[in-house]
Amino acid sequence: MPGAQAIARAARLLRLVTAAGTSGAPVGDLAADSGLTRPTTHRLLSALRAEGLVDRDDATGRWLPGPELYLMGSVAASRFDVTSVARDVVRSLAVRTEESAFLSVRRGDETVCLLREDGSFPIRSHVLSEGVRFPLGVASAGLAILSFLPPQDVDAYLERQGDLAGRWGAAHAPARLRTRLRETQARGYAVNAGLIVEGSWGLGAAVFTRQGDPQWALSLTGVEFRFSGDRQAELGRILLAHAHQLSTRIGSR
Structure with missing residues (x-):
């Protein structure tokens, strides 16, 4: 299915970012753990950031869960x-x-x-x-x-x-x-x-x-x-x- 690979890669990065918790994760670690190249990882993270699903600490460069994840999670929590x-x-x-x-x-x-x-x-x-x-x-x-x-x-x-x-x-x-x-x-x-x-x-x-x-x-x-x-x-x-x-x-x- 067109686009399915990109969605799977983005979902993998979201799981890795949330697993890192409030300390966040550097792009190099996320690339290594996801099996993606560093440029691809950065491009996907930037797209997720634009949608509010991840955030970046400009002081440390680490990637963190974004505010939209909290809103989505709040709704899903009622089911799961x-x-x-x-x-x-x-x-x-x-x-x-x-x-x-x-x-x-x-x-x-x-x-x-x-x-x-x-x-x-x-x-x-x-x-x-x-x-x-x-x-x-x-x-x-x-x-x-x-x-x-x-x-x-x-x-x-x-x-x-x-x-x-x-x-x-x-x-x-x-x-x-x-x-x-x-x-x-x-x-x-x-x-x-x-x-x-x-x-x-x-x-x-x-x-x-x-x-x-x-x-x-x-x-x-x-x-x-x-x-x-x-x-x-x-x-x-x-x-x-x-x-x-x-x-x-x-x-x-």
């Missing part, structure tokens, strides 16, 4: 936002476990963090925060969601994302990832044993729609010694209970 019904569940999870707790949503082949609540334990992991995206199967939230997708969807995803091991390490090769998927299905929750940042562990549990689709995930992150042995099992039980509570709440809306 579950943070209003999930916020107290995420807060309860952080209080009960004393670890950082999160709500993430599936968007295509990625998860996006929507909510973060820090627990009382003073040592925290900062791998995840609002707006941060990971491919399915990488962070614990995405691993939990991927584990409960239909097998044919998992196969199609792994075929599309053939370079996960190249980008995220050998632990994300298809065979090893499938092993973790089976372990997650048997256990009920996903475990990320420091695969993104050494020493930073995560647990994730899928949250389901009324139709049984794993559309969201609750997760916990913290330092390794807080996530091992009997304590990991206890954290998993608490996490699954909160995920079930949120699934029930969403299903009754």
Whole structure:
């Protein structure tokens, strides 16, 4: 379709800009992460800026989300936002476990963090925060969601994302990832044993729609010694209970 490639490229840049958050991103990083040339990246960003979808800090040269994104997001939130019904569940999870707790949503082949609540334990992991995206199967939230997708969807995803091991390490090769998927299905929750940042562990549990689709995930992150042995099992039980509570709440809306 004429113009479809330009739209896809612009959408990719919008996702990268929003993932950078309020600190923004330089054009060189956006070009590298999008796989586009620097001139093409700058041309697309300039067009998006003219429409108010992105903005540029003239002092630093970094690109930031624009005001039109806020207006569009406000309208879309009435259809897609579950943070209003999930916020107290995420807060309860952080209080009960004393670890950082999160709500993430599936968007295509990625998860996006929507909510973060820090627990009382003073040592925290900062791998995840609002707006941060990971491919399915990488962070614990995405691993939990991927584990409960239909097998044919998992196969199609792994075929599309053939370079996960190249980008995220050998632990994300298809065979090893499938092993973790089976372990997650048997256990009920996903475990990320420091695969993104050494020493930073995560647990994730899928949250389901009324139709049984794993559309969201609750997760916990913290330092390794807080996530091992009997304590990991206890954290998993608490996490699954909160995920079930949120699934029930969403299903009754």
